[in-house]
Amino acid sequence: MKNITIPVTIPQDILIALNQKEEELRDQFQLTIAIMLFQQDKLTIGKAIQLSEVNRYEFEKALAKNNIPIVNTSVEEVFADAAKLKDS
Numbered sequence: 001m002k003n004i005t006i007p008v009t010i011p012q013d014i015l016i017a018l019n020q021k022e023e024e025l026r027d028q029f030q031l032t033i034a035i036m037l038f039q040q041d042k043l044t045i046g047k048a049i050q051l052s053e054v055n056r057y058e059f060e061k062a063l064a065k066n067n068i069p070i071v072n073t074s075v076e077e078v079f080a081d082a083a084k085l086k087d088s
Contacts, residue, residue, distance in 0.1 A: 027053070031062055039068050 034052035037043040049059045
């Protein structure tokens with residue numbers, strides 16, 4: 001699979017203010033964007049993990065840190081699924 005690079009311009013004083021190296025900020029951006037797209041249901045968890053370039057455990061840990069559920073299933077959906085299983 002081919003990767004693309006999307007340049008982002010960051011003023012150098014931002015890196016200084018954040019006390020981060022360029023690579024650290026890039027990694028943080030990538031993880032944050034992956035989480036945002038997952039939360040908006042634009043990416044599956046697998047694709048979001050792929051975009052974030054962290055392993056599943058680290059991604060789920062980041063979701064938990066941000067109070068983002070891994071599954072967005074309502075109580076009604078759970079009961080509907082349970083009823084379907086019971087009927088089969």
